[in-house]
Amino acid sequence: xxxxxxxxxxxxxxxxxxxxxxxxxxxxxxxxxxxxxxxxxxxxxxxxxxxxxxxxxxxxxxxxxxxxxxxxxxxxxxxxxxxxxxxxxxxxxxxxxxxxxxxxxxxxxxxxxxxxxxxxxxxxxxxxxxxxxxxxxxxxxxxxxxxxxxxxxxxxxxxxxxxxxxxxxxxxxxxxxxxxxxxxxxxxxxxxxxxxxxxxxxxxxxxxxxxxxxxxxxxxxxxxxxxxxxxxxxxxxxxxxxxxxxxxxxxxxxxxxxxxxxxxxxxxxxxxxxxxxxxxxxxxxxxxxxxxxxxxxxxxxxxxxxxxxxxxxxxxxxxxxxxxxxxxxxxxxxxxxxxxxxxxxxxxxxxxxxxxxxxxxxxxxxxxxxxxxxxxxxxxxxxxxxxxxxxxxxxxxxxxxxxxxxxxxxxxxxxxx
Numbered sequence: 001x002x003x004x005x006x007x008x009x010x011x012x013x014x015x016x017x018x019x020x021x022x023x024x025x026x027x028x029x030x031x032x033x034x035x036x037x038x039x040x041x042x043x044x045x046x047x048x049x050x051x052x053x054x055x056x057x058x059x060x061x062x063x064x065x066x067x068x069x070x071x072x073x074x075x076x077x078x079x080x081x082x083x084x085x086x087x088x089x090x091x092x093x094x095x096x097x098x099x100x101x102x103x104x105x106x107x108x109x110x111x112x113x114x115x116x117x118x119x120x121x122x123x124x125x126x127x128x129x130x131x132x133x134x135x136x137x138x139x140x141x142x143x144x145x146x147x148x149x150x151x152x153x154x155x156x157x158x159x160x161x162x163x164x165x166x167x168x169x170x171x172x173x174x175x176x177x178x179x180x181x182x183x184x185x186x187x188x189x190x191x192x193x194x195x196x197x198x199x200x201x202x203x204x205x206x207x208x209x210x211x212x213x214x215x216x217x218x219x220x221x222x223x224x225x226x227x228x229x230x231x232x233x234x235x236x237x238x239x240x241x242x243x244x245x246x247x248x249x250x251x252x253x254x255x256x257x258x259x260x261x262x263x264x265x266x267x268x269x270x271x272x273x274x275x276x277x278x279x280x281x282x283x284x285x286x287x288x289x290x291x292x293x294x295x296x297x298x299x300x301x302x303x304x305x306x307x308x309x310x311x312x313x314x315x316x317x318x319x320x321x322x323x324x325x326x327x328x329x330x331x332x333x334x335x336x337x338x339x340x341x342x343x344x345x346x347x348x349x350x351x352x353x354x355x356x357x358x359x360x361x362x363x364x365x366x367x368x369x370x371x372x373x374x375x376x377x378x379x380x381x382x383x384x385x386x387x388x389x390x391x392x393x394x395x396x397x398x399x400x401x402x403x404x405x406x407x408x409x410x411x412x413x414x415x416x417x
Contacts, residue, residue: 002027002030002031002032003173003176003177003186004032004089005027005028005030005032005087005089006024006027006028006169006173007173007177008027008087008089009023009024009026009027010024010170010173012066014064015060015061015064015066016057016060017166018047018049018053018057019057019060019061020166021047021049021057021164021165021166022043022047022049022054022057022058022061023061023066023067024165024166024169024170025038025043025046025047025165025166025169026038026043026061026067026085026087027087028046028169029042029043029046030085030087035084035085035086035090036084036085036086036087037072037082037083037084037085038082038085039082040054040055040082040083046165047165048164048165065088066087066088067085067086067087068085068086068093068094069083069084069085069086070083070084070085070086070094071083072084162198163198163201163202168194168198168201171201171202171205172190172193172194172201174205175193175204175205175208175226176189176190176193176226178208178209178212179208179212179226179229180212180223183222183223183224183225183226184224184225184226184227184228185225185227186226188225188227189225189226189227189230191227192226192227192230192231193226193227193230195230195231196230200233203235204229204230204235207235207238208229208235210238211229211234211235211237211238214237214238247327248326248327248328249324249325249326249327250324250325250327250330251322251323251324251325252322252323252325253317253322253323254313254314254317254361254363255366255368255369256369257333257334257336257369258325258329258330258333259313259317259323259325259369260333260336260361260368260369260370261325261329261330261332261333261336262313262323262325262326262329263310263313263361264371264390264393265329265397266307266309266310266313267307267310267356267358267359268390268393268394268397269397269401270307270309272302272306272307273305273306273307273308275301275302275305275306276305278301283297283301287301298357299354299355299357300357302357303353303354303357303358303359303360304359306357306358306359307358307359310358310359310361311359313361314359314361328400329400332393332396332397332400333369335371335372335392335393335396336369336370336371336372337369337370337371337372337376338367338368338369339367339368339369339370340367341362341363341365341366341367341368344382345370345382345385345386346362346367346368346370348382348383348385348386349362349368349370349386350362351383352383352386352387352390370389371389371390371392371393372389373385373388373389373391373392374388374392375388
């Protein structure tokens with residue numbers, strides 16, 4: 001087998017799972033010096049498919065430009081022998097051709113279901129997937145993680161995961177690539193890994209990096225070979241740590257729904273702080289004025305100092321920092337809608353903030369996430385729309401607080417029992 005070839009197969013995207021299994025096993029049979037020429041019986045056994053299913057997937061791979069099939073004949077008898085499969089990473093890769101069966105325009109050993117064709121019921125309008133461009137190292141790592149993500153989820157949900165041949169091959173390839181180089185024979189390591197059961201292979205892969213970290217954390221003159229890790233079950237020595245608890249908070253910035261949900265939670269549920277004395281005689285006289293100028297100065301002073309937590313959120317964002325917000329607000333943040341800066345609704349919100357003496361957090365460009373009433377189409381007047389949105393969000397906060405309090409009381413009762 002060739003690790004470079006199987007790694008290449010793993011990285012090909014846009015294929016159906018069955019086609020990718022066939023491609024991986026073809027690459028597993030590839031030899032850098034001799035090429036790839038498994039018989040159809042061998043390939044069907046490797047892939048655990050019928051010959052007709054293998055042939056359908058071979059045609060799909062050839063149509064996608066990932067293989068080219070070349071017929072071969074014995075030089076002495078001119079008898080048909082196994083097809084050679086060529087891949088794009090080979091220097092002499094020919095232009096792809098399309099056709100049925102193990103080779104285009106073959107007549108030998110047709111499929112029992114479809115006459116002279118090697119495959120059954122060809123699609124009349126097959127979809128041809130494009131060949132992927134060369135990937136970067138970062139994309140390569142992302143592809144491997146994406147391919148194995150479902151496998152790891154399945155493995156965590158059951159004590160005895162069942163792996164396909166393709167999944168076993170991916171795990172073994174990943175483990176070989178992770179292991180320090182020059183610590184033993186790769187072929188021996190693969191042979192020992194193949195002896196592991198599905199559950200043990202998943203376990204060995206999951207604990208591999210932890211075992212290496214543990215081994216290297218103490219003075220060692222050498223690292224065991226990967227074959228020893230598998231044969232002697234060294235992965236059983238790794239202590240499995242409990243999963244960390246799920247996060248309860250998230251750092252967010254202004255411009256995200258959750259940030260605005262927390263901002264409005266503060267101004268609606270936190271009592272206004274005691275306002276400081278004006279710092280200058282001029283401001284003191286303004287605030288003492290009984291007219292509109294005095295009212296404007298008092299509301300501005302209140303907005304600046306009345307809700308310090310909300311103002312701190314604005315200052316943190318202006319300094320390039322996020323605010324840690326409880327994820328319990330995430331559901332309520334879905335009540336917020338996007339409002340364009342400078343629009344009539346945006347101005348109605350700004351006016352309402354000023355009337356309440358609340359800080360106004362929104363920038364003068366872009367847009368803002370602001371509360372939306374439960375029945376947004378029921379209001380023709382924008383001021384009424386804003387008031388309804390505030391009251392609906394206040395009620396939702398009250399409901400959330402009551403639910404949290406009820407859960408805490410239930411937990412206390414359970415502990416007391």
